[in-house]
Amino acid sequence: MYHSYHSDPVVCLCCQMRFLLLFSRQGKLRLQKWFTPMTEREKKKIIRDMTAMVLSRQPRSCNFLHWKDLKIIYKRYASLYFCLAIENQENELLGLEVIHRYVELLDKYFGNVCELDIIFNFEKAYFILDEFLMGGEIQETSKQMVNRSIEASDMLQETMEEYMSKPAF
DSSP, X not given: OOOTTOSSOOOOOOOOEEEEEEEXXXXXXXXXXXXXXXXXXXXXXXXXXXXXHXXXXXXXXXXXXXXXXXXXXXXXXXXXXXXXXXXXXXXXXXHHHHHHHXXXXXXXXXXXXXXXXXXXXXXXXXXXXHHHEETTEESOOOHHHHHHHHHHHHHHHHHHHHHHHSOOO
């Protein structure tokens, strides 16, 4: 299905996600997004389980795992692992596409994103994620629309910084 205001094909996609984790090859957590309420203790346990499970897998292994009542989809890009948990009845390939789209958005903003970009600009990484996903579902499928939102936010931030740096008299 195509909309006239988008240059990307837009498909009505629903993929109920539980969480998204980014961690390094050393197991250091770089970003976490939880789409369902959990206690801090539960989150820490999940993070430990996911990093141990994913990092122990062979490089050419399947990127899909079953864990408890969820499907875990992970993908390594450079030194970062992107790990997404979805409901058991959801499509794994859609989950993989969600990860890939997020990486494309990060690449567009940072110009070939790397772990240091996430470490030093984590607020922007979260902002980009929030423009793309909301409440565990895809909010915007168009890369152009997400990029426009990010550019508008950057312009607003620059304007505010200029305004705040001027004398008040």
